[in-house]
Amino acid sequence: MRQNRAVLTLGLSTMAMTASFVIWSVFSPIAGQLKELLHLSSIQMSLLIAAPVLLGSIMRIPMGIYTDRFGGRRVFTATMLFLIVPLLAAASTQSYWVLLLCALFIGVAGTTFAISMTYVSRWFPPERQGLVLGLAGIGNLGGAVASYTLPFIFNSYGFQWVFWSLAILMACVSVIFWAGTTDLPAPAKAKTFKQSMAVMQDQATWYLSLFYFLTFGGFVAFGAYLPTFLTDMFHLPATDAGIKTAGFVLIATLIRPLGGYWADRFGSRKVLVVVFTGIVVTSLVMAVFTSHFSVFFTSCYAAAILLGLGNGAVFKMVPEVSASNIGAVTGIVGAAGGVGGFFPPILLGMIKDLTGAYSLGFVLLALFACVCLRMNYSTKRMELRNQEAAA
Known part of the structure; x- marks a missing residue:
């Protein structure tokens, strides 16, 4: 019975996170239409x-x-119901x-990553959590769903129906999630925020x-800036760049679940050595190879595999x-990954303006990966010292 509940929790949490990430990504796919409709400047649209x-x-x-x-169950459902208001x-x-104020509150949808990961991890033993949390992370596909569906809704039914349809989606998913999930017993003594x-x-x-600043931040940054690379450097049509x-x-x-599965089997640090x-x-x-499309594009897809x-x-x-503070660690690490996806596009734009090319940005990415590789080695030494001390 517990096993069935755990699988159902994983499935419904992934569904709810996917729907929430469609909402979190609502403005990027319709940016061009909004800019024209509301006569916005580039800075206003970026904000x-x-x-x-x-x-x-x-x-x-x-x-x-929290x-x-x-x-x-409570926090996830409350978050999804709250999102209906700004929509x-x-x-x-x-x-x-x-x-812009609505966009700020719609950002709460991005917190469902931390909620989902914390919630799901409680239902599975440590030896399976790599694969399970990788499966839960498939909810990131909400961004791709938004890219495919929201422009169509905007063009076919208008500005208002983009947000009305998402509000209806959120209401339906909230009811399904609440009806199908349950919470495990709470700790005997809940920790304070400070603890x-x-x-x-x-x-x-x-x-x-x-590490997550690099891997998830790199995933978000490439997802946001790859269309610019392809149209600016190789003059691809916007639709072709979007599909790629x-x-x-x-x-x-x-491929994210495979990374978790290999981490379960071989150890996270060994997998990260290969990744970095x-x-x-x-x-x-x-x-x-910023001027050779086939080599550059193949490297981008290789990077997608590594980042996933x-x-x-x-x-x-x-x-x-910290097994007793999974929520806090998940929130902190997840926040670092999200912030890691925000700054690289800004930095790349500055590099392009100053140097006329993006090459320096990729060199900086390589250097940052070297730093992470060194830090990964440090965590292994730290683990060995702790084991020796315990013995």
């Missing part, structure tokens, strides 16, 4: 796209902690500033945050840092 990303990343920390305290408000306005945040004093929390970018997102997301080394190589290849594997392997390590 509208960035607002949900930033809040959804930072708020993962408290939401992970999931530990109050249970995933309906966004559908009812054509004021940019009201829409939960004590994990920030653990070096391992910072190491994992750095969707392929990148699909590969990186679907591979990112160094692919980044340098992209830096050198890395995402799965990193989250296998999260319960190992």
